[in-house]
Amino acid sequence: MSGGAPGGTGAQRRRGDRRGHGNIVAPLPFPAAARRELGNPQLRANLRRATHTIRDRRARVVGETPDWAHLRAAGAAIKDDVLARLPELLEQFEAAATAAGATVHWARDAAEARALVTDLVRGTGSAEVVKVKSMATQEIGLNEALAEAGITVVETDLAELIVQLADDTPSHILVPAIHYNRRQIREIFADRMPGVDLDALTDEPAALAEAARRYLRDRFLNARVAISGANFAVAETGTLVVVESEGNGRMCLTLPETLISVVGVEKLLPTFRDLEVFLQLLPRSATGERMNPYTSMWTGVTPGDGPRALHVVLLDNGRTDTLADPVGRQALRCIRCSACLNVCPVYERVGGHAYGSVYPGPIGAILSPQLTGLDAGANRSLPYASTLCGACFDVCPVRIDIPQVLVHLRQRDVDARRGQPSPERMAMRALSWVMRDRRRYAAALRAARRGAAPLRLLTAGGEVRRLPWPLSAWTSSRDAPLPAARTFRDWWAERTAHGGREDGRDQG
Amino acid sequence: MFPATGRAVVRVLERLGHTVEFPAAQGCCGQMHANSGYRAEALPLVRNFVETFAGYEAVVAPSGSCVAMVREAYPRLAAGDPDLAAAVNEVVPRVHELSELLVDVLGVTDVGASFPHRVTYHPTCHGLRTLRLGDRPLRLLRAVRGLDLVDLPGAEECCGFGGTFAVRNADVSSAMLADKCAAIRDTGAAYVTAADNSCLAHIGGGLSRQARLGSGAPVRAVHYAEILAGPEVHP
Numbered sequence: 001m002s003g004g005a006p007g008g009t010g011a012q013r014r015r016g017d018r019r020g021h022g023n024i025v026a027p028l029p030f031p032a033a034a035r036r037e038l039g040n041p042q043l044r045a046n047l048r049r050a051t052h053t054i055r056d057r058r059a060r061v062v063g064e065t066p067d068w069a070h071l072r073a074a075g076a077a078i079k080d081d082v083l084a085r086l087p088e089l090l091e092q093f094e095a096a097a098t099a100a101g102a103t104v105h106w107a108r109d110a111a112e113a114r115a116l117v118t119d120l121v122r123g124t125g126s127a128e129v130v131k132v133k134s135m136a137t138q139e140i141g142l143n144e145a146l147a148e149a150g151i152t153v154v155e156t157d158l159a160e161l162i163v164q165l166a167d168d169t170p171s172h173i174l175v176p177a178i179h180y181n182r183r184q185i186r187e188i189f190a191d192r193m194p195g196v197d198l199d200a201l202t203d204e205p206a207a208l209a210e211a212a213r214r215y216l217r218d219r220f221l222n223a224r225v226a227i228s229g230a231n232f233a234v235a236e237t238g239t240l241v242v243v244e245s246e247g248n249g250r251m252c253l254t255l256p257e258t259l260i261s262v263v264g265v266e267k268l269l270p271t272f273r274d275l276e277v278f279l280q281l282l283p284r285s286a287t288g289e290r291m292n293p294y295t296s297m298w299t300g301v302t303p304g305d306g307p308r309a310l311h312v313v314l315l316d317n318g319r320t321d322t323l324a325d326p327v328g329r330q331a332l333r334c335i336r337c338s339a340c341l342n343v344c345p346v347y348e349r350v351g352g353h354a355y356g357s358v359y360p361g362p363i364g365a366i367l368s369p370q371l372t373g374l375d376a377g378a379n380r381s382l383p384y385a386s387t388l389c390g391a392c393f394d395v396c397p398v399r400i401d402i403p404q405v406l407v408h409l410r411q412r413d414v415d416a417r418r419g420q421p422s423p424e425r426m427a428m429r430a431l432s433w434v435m436r437d438r439r440r441y442a443a444a445l446r447a448a449r450r451g452a453a454p455l456r457l458l459t460a461g462g463e464v465r466r467l468p469w470p471l472s473a474w475t476s477s478r479d480a481p482l483p484a485a486r487t488f489r490d491w492w493a494e495r496t497a498h499g500g501r502e503d504g505r506d507q508g
Numbered sequence: 509m510f511p512a513t514g515r516a517v518v519r520v521l522e523r524l525g526h527t528v529e530f531p532a533a534q535g536c537c538g539q540m541h542a543n544s545g546y547r548a549e550a551l552p553l554v555r556n557f558v559e560t561f562a563g564y565e566a567v568v569a570p571s572g573s574c575v576a577m578v579r580e581a582y583p584r585l586a587a588g589d590p591d592l593a594a595a596v597n598e599v600v601p602r603v604h605e606l607s608e609l610l611v612d613v614l615g616v617t618d619v620g621a622s623f624p625h626r627v628t629y630h631p632t633c634h635g636l637r638t639l640r641l642g643d644r645p646l647r648l649l650r651a652v653r654g655l656d657l658v659d660l661p662g663a664e665e666c667c668g669f670g671g672t673f674a675v676r677n678a679d680v681s682s683a684m685l686a687d688k689c690a691a692i693r694d695t696g697a698a699y700v701t702a703a704d705n706s707c708l709a710h711i712g713g714g715l716s717r718q719a720r721l722g723s724g725a726p727v728r729a730v731h732y733a734e735i736l737a738g739p740e741v742h743p
Contacts, residue, residue, distance in 0.1 A: 031678075034677065345684050384676055387633070389666035391633075391664075410543070414544070428540075431549075432553060441535050477681075478685065481509075481510075488511035492514075
C-alpha cells in the first residue's frame with residue numbers, strides 16, 4: 001500500500017482483513033442446490049437454448065477478430081497492472097473524480113456500502129430510485145436494504161426488471177432472467193407489472209419490450225435519484241463507464257438530479273486509452289456483438305447537463321483479501337462478461353441459482369468463495385462444481401485460468417481442514433501410498449481382479465450395475481466396468497518371460 | 509484398469525518397428541489427488557513418475573488427461589522444490605500422448621490397421637483444450653481401413669466425468685452424460701472412441717445402462733489405441 005493519503009482516507013482505511021458479505025454466500029452445498037434445479041426440465045430447456053445462442057454469436061465475432069489473442073493478453077496485462085498498483089490508482093481516481101465534482105466514498109464491505117447509499121438517498125428526500133443494471137449492488141444486497149428503509153427501487157434493465165417483478169434473484173451475470181422463456185415473462189408482466197395493458201400484451205418480444213418501455217418511461221421522467229454500477233473506472237481522468245444494450249441505463253445516468261455509482265475497486269483502468277482494449281473485449285465476449293449499442297461515460301458533474309450531484313462508492317467487500325492470494329487474485333481481472341457461464345456445461349444444466357451467489361458459473365465458483373472466505377455458508381462446495389473441462393479459460397477475455405484457480409481453492413480447502421477426520425483424505429492417502437510403489441500397486445490391481453471374480457459370474461456383459469457407497473453415486477446412472485481378468489502387468493511379465501514381442505493375438 | 513489399451517499401444521508401436529519398455533516401477537500420475545486438492549498426497553507420485561521415466565527417449569501414455577497432468581500441473585506442483593522442478597523440466601518434454609507421438613514425433617498417420625465399423629470420436633477435454641491434440645487422433649482414425657468415421661454433434665462439450673466430480677456431483681455429471689450419450693446414439697455409430705479411458709468408462713457405462721433399460725441401440729466405448737491395433741483386438 002502506498003499509504004500517505006492525508007487524514008487516513010482511501011487506501012489506508014481499506015487496510016485490514018475484511019471479508020466479503022452479501023448475496024455471495026451459498027446457503028446450500030452445490031450438489032444439493034444443483035439437484036433441486038435439475039428437477040426443472042423447463043429451466044434446462046431455457047438455459048440450453050439461451051446459452052447456445054450467445055455462445056455461437058460470441059464464437060462468430062471473436063473468430064473474425066484477427067488480433068484476439070493479443071487483445072486478451074493486453075486485457076490481462078492491464079488488469080494485472082491495476083491489481084499490482086491498486087492503492088495508488090485508487091487514490092489517483094479519487095483525486096481526479098473529486099476534482100471533476102464527484103464525491104468519493106469508501107466502503108469496506110457490503111454493510112458499509114448499503115448504509116452509505118441508504119443515507120445518501122435519504123439525504124435527497126426522494127423515496128424512489130431508478131437503477132442501472134449493476135452487479136456490485138446485487139452483490140451487497142442494496143435493493144433489500146433500500147426497501148427496508150422505505151425506498152422504492154425500480155430496476156430499469158429489462159431482464160433485471162423481470163427478475164424484480166417476479167420477486168426472484170438473478171441467475172446470470174449478463175442476462176439475469178435467462179432462466180425464463182418469453183411465455184413465462186408474459187405471465188410475470190401480466191401478474192405483476194403495474195398498469196400493464198393486458199390486451200396488447202402477447203409473448204412476442206416486441207410486445208414485451210413495449211410493455212416495459214411504457215412502464216419505465218414514467219419512472220425515468222419522475223426519478224430524482226439513480227443508482228448505477230460501472231464497468232470501468234479510469235484512474236487517470238476519474239471517468240466512469242457503463243456499457244449496455246437498451247439505453248435504459250443512459251436514461252438513468254442523464255435524467256435524475258443525483259447519481260450514486262457503486263464500483264468494485266477492481267474495476268479500475270489506469271488510463272483512458274486502456275478502454276480501447278476493453279471496449280473490444282467486453283461486447284464480443286458478453287453479447288457476441290462487435291460493439292454494444294450504448295456506451296456511457298461520465299466524469300464528475302457538468303453544470304446544465306446530467307446529474308447535479310455524483311457520489312462514487314468504492315467497494316472492497318473481500319477484494320483486498322482476494323488480492324492477497326497470488327494464484328487466486330487473477331479472478332479480480334474479471335470484467336463480468338459471462339462468456340464462461342455461456343460455455344460451461346455445468347452452468348448449462350443447473351443455471352445460476354444453484355451457485356447461491358449473484359456470481360454464478362465458473363467465475364462465481366472462484367470469485368464468491370474468495371470474496372467471502374471458503375468457510376462462509378456452503379461456499380467451500382463451489383470450487384468442486386466443475387469437471388475442469390477448461391471451456392471457461394478458453395473464452396475468458398482476460399485469460400483467467402479458472403481451472404487452475406478451482407484446483408488451487410480445492411487445495412486451500414483441503415489444507416484448511418487437515419486437522420479434521422475425513423474418510424476422503426484417508427482414501428486419498430491410502431491410494432497415494434499404494435500407487436507410488438510397484439509392488440503395492442500390482443498387488444492392489446490383482447486384489448481388485450480377485451475381488452471382482454465372483455461378480456463376473458453374476459453379470460452377463462461384464463458390467464457392474466450397483467456398487468456400495470460411495471461408488472453407488474457412480475452406478476446411479478452408469479454401469480461400472482469390471483476389473484479385467486488379467487492385468488497389463490501380468491500380461492507384460494508373462495510376455496517378457498517368453499522372450500519379448502507380441503504374437504499378434506489378444507489374450508485378454 | 510484397462511489392460512487392452514496398454515496392449516494395443518504396445519502392438520501399434522512394435523508394428524511400426526519400435527522397442528517398447530514398461531518400467532514396472534511406475535504408478536499413477538497423481539491427477540486425481542492433485543485435482544481434488546491433495547497436493548501433499550500427489551507429490552510422492554510426481555517424484556515416482558520423474559524417477560521412473562528419467563532415462564527414456566520418449567514416454568507415451570494413451571491418456572490425454574494424464575499427459576495434461578504431467579505437462580501442466582507437474583511444473584506447478586514441483587515449484588517449491590528446485591531438485592524436483594529440474595527433474596520435471598527434464599522429463600516433461602519427452603512425455604507424449606499417443607497421437608502426439610505417432611503424428612508429431614514419428615510422422616505416422618497410417619498405422620496399417622483395419623476396423624470395418626461406424627465410429628464416432630469424442631475429443632476429451634484435456635486432450636482438446638490442454639494438449640490441443642486437434643485432429644491428430646482423427647487423422648489416425650481416417651487412415652484405418654474400413655472405418656466409417658461420423659461427426660459427433662456437440663463433440664467439444666464435456667461428457668461430465670471430471671474425476672471425483674462424477675461421484676461428488678453425481679446428479680450434474682449424469683445430466684451431462686445423458687446429453688452426451690444421446691448425441692452419440694444419434695450418430696448411428698457402433699463405437700464411440702476417445703483418448704481417455706476414464707471418460708470412456710463413464711460414457712460406456714452410461715450407454716450400457718441406457719441400452720439395458722431400453723433406450724437405444726448399444727454403442728460400445730473403445731479407446732482409439734485399440735482401433736489402431738486392429739483388426740485382431742476388436743474383430
